[in-house]
Amino acid sequence: MPKNAFRIGSAAAVVSVAALVAPALAAASNGPLGSSISSGLFGSTVSGGPLGSSVSGSLGSSDSGSLGSSGSSDAPEESRCAELSTEATPNGWGIPFDDEKEQVAFYTDDAVLDDDGSLKLEVEDSTDRSVSYHEAGGIKLSDAIAKEIGFSERAEHPTASFQLRLTGTSSEHPKFENGFTTLVWVPDADTTDTSKGGVHSNLQDGKWWSTSPIAGAPNRSDLVPLADIAALNPDAVVDYYGVSIGTGSEATSTLVDNVKFNGCTTNFAKNDPEPASGSLGSLDVFGSLGSGSLGSGSLGSADAFGSLGAGSLGSLDTGSLGTNSVDSGSLGS
Numbered sequence: 001m002p003k004n005a006f007r008i009g010s011a012a013a014v015v016s017v018a019a020l021v022a023p024a025l026a027a028a029s030n031g032p033l034g035s036s037i038s039s040g041l042f043g044s045t046v047s048g049g050p051l052g053s054s055v056s057g058s059l060g061s062s063d064s065g066s067l068g069s070s071g072s073s074d075a076p077e078e079s080r081c082a083e084l085s086t087e088a089t090p091n092g093w094g095i096p097f098d099d100e101k102e103q104v105a106f107y108t109d110d111a112v113l114d115d116d117g118s119l120k121l122e123v124e125d126s127t128d129r130s131v132s133y134h135e136a137g138g139i140k141l142s143d144a145i146a147k148e149i150g151f152s153e154r155a156e157h158p159t160a161s162f163q164l165r166l167t168g169t170s171s172e173h174p175k176f177e178n179g180f181t182t183l184v185w186v187p188d189a190d191t192t193d194t195s196k197g198g199v200h201s202n203l204q205d206g207k208w209w210s211t212s213p214i215a216g217a218p219n220r221s222d223l224v225p226l227a228d229i230a231a232l233n234p235d236a237v238v239d240y241y242g243v244s245i246g247t248g249s250e251a252t253s254t255l256v257d258n259v260k261f262n263g264c265t266t267n268f269a270k271n272d273p274e275p276a277s278g279s280l281g282s283l284d285v286f287g288s289l290g291s292g293s294l295g296s297g298s299l300g301s302a303d304a305f306g307s308l309g310a311g312s313l314g315s316l317d318t319g320s321l322g323t324n325s326v327d328s329g330s331l332g333s
Contacts, residue, residue, distance in 0.1 A: 080092065080134075080135060080136075080137055080264070081263070081264035081266075082134060082264070082266050083264070083265065083266065083267065084266070084267050084269060084273075085107075085119075085266050085267070085268050085269070086107060086117075086268075086269050086270065086271055086272050087107035087270055087271065088271070088272050089272055091266075092134050092135055093119075093132050093133070093134050093266070093268075094132060094133065095131065095132065095133060096133065096135075096240070097133075100129070100131060103128070103129040103130055103131045103244075104130065104132075105119050105120060105121050105122075105130050105131060105132040105243075105256075106119070106120045106122065107119060107120070107268065107269070107270050108120045108255070108270055109270045110154075110255055111154075111197075111255070111257070112152045112153060112154040112197045112255050112256070112257040112258070113152050113154075113197045113199075113257065113258070114257065114258075114267070116267070116269040116270065116271075117268060117269040117270035117271070118154070118255040118256060118257040118268050118269075119132060119243070119255070119256045119257065119268040120253060120254070120255055120256075121159075121160055121243065121244065121245045121253065121254050121255075121256060122245070122252070122253035122254075123245050123249055123250070123251075123252055123253075124250070124251060125250060126247060126248055126249060126250045127247055128245075128247065128249075129244060129245060129246055129247055130244060130245045131163070131242055131243070131244035131245075132242050132243060132244075133163075133165070133240040133241065133242035134240065134241060134242060134259075134261075134266070135239070135240055136164075136165075136238040136239055136240055136241050136261065136262065137239075138237045138238070138239055139237060139238050139262055140236070140237055140238075141164070141166060141226075141229070141230045141233065141236040141237060141238055142230045142231075142234065142236075143262075144164070144204075144238050144261070144262055145204040145226050145227060145230055146204075147204075147260075147261075147262050147263045148201065148202055148203075148204065148260050149162060149185075149202070149203040149204045149241075149260060149261055150162075150199065150200050150201040150202060150203050150258075150259075150260045151199075151200055151243055151256055151257070151258060151259040151260065152197065152198065152199045152200070152256070152257045152258045153194045153197075153198060153199075153200060153254055153255065153256055153257075154194055154195075154196070154197040154198070154254070154255040155194050155195075155253070155254035155255065156194075156195055157194070157195075158187035158191040158192065158193075158194045158198075158200070159187070159194075159245060159249070159252060159253075159254040160187075160243050160244065160245060160254050160256050161184050161185055161186045161187070161243070161244055161245070161246060162184070162185040162200075162203055162241070162242075162243055163182050163183065163184055163185075163240075163241065163242050163243070163244055164182065164183040164208075164238050164240075164241050165180070165181075165182050165238070165239050165240040165241070165242075166179070166180065166181050166182070166183060166233075166236045166237065166238055166239065167179050167180050167236070167237055167239055168233070168235040168236045168237050169181055169210075169212075169214040169215065169233045169235075169236045170214060170215040170232065170233050170235070170236075171212070171213055171214045171215060172215075173213065174212075175212040175213065176212065179214070179233075179235075179236070180212065181210045181211050181212035181214050182210070182211040182212075183208045183209070183210055183211075183217075183226070183229065184208060184209055184210075184211065184246070185203050185206055185207075185208050186209075186246075187200070194254075199258075203226075204226050204227075205225075205226070205227075206225075206226065207223035207224055207225055207226075208223065208224060208225075208226050208229065209221070209222060209223055209224070210222075210224075210229070214229070214232075214233060214236075215229075215232040215233050216228050216229045216231070216232035216233065217229055241259075241261045243256045243259060256268065
């Protein structure tokens, strides 16, 4: 066979193989590994990171991100769930109100029922408060009480309260034009024992009092079922929820964890979790993934982006495919 004819036929074969491989490479660029494979005939480059990393060119590293950002005020409720809140990454927990900035809570290694820490509420004087809130997004009170409200606590005696900051309530003599009030659940004699860690569950079925006179709860001394308050205040919405130690206690502290509201449970921990390391295994033909489908076999053995040796294209063993180009001499004889 004439030498030039062989070269032309060989080139056609290589181009055909490239056409078969290209769709697989294109699929790999959009695959779950988060990597991308850029252009070039057998001279491709790999960018992106492993297993969802946003760091380009990183093989075997991972990128940690925040769990459950609060998002904008009109985002769906699910997007606001802060599944983990830590000292370095509070994920929306804290004190957004200027008049309560000094009423801080603290993250600690001391645990309630798990082993990664908790949120510590602590006061020294009877006029002190300690509190932490998270945005609720303006969910209707009637919708919020359809899901469990609760938290776990460890203290010598049950101490922490649960708070719902509302607007849109009804009152014959409103204290605030926007119908603002705070509904408060406080532990009573029948509350769960917390000396070794306990869970306050289904608080939506308990009794609450209101800091301002509203329909169904006109006095602070009235403890009212939350369902009754929701029924008499159909336009009430929850803007923030949180846990606190209120005024009236001295030298008191408690540990709080696993706060539940609107289907979201927040785990408080002292530290962020250690980032998990990843590996793509050996990278031979175009970044084959360990024992993945892009390894040696259909294209014969090859090194990373290098020459094609023996295999189904074994006749090309004396040639090499250079980066991003194929000329009449690079295919060997």
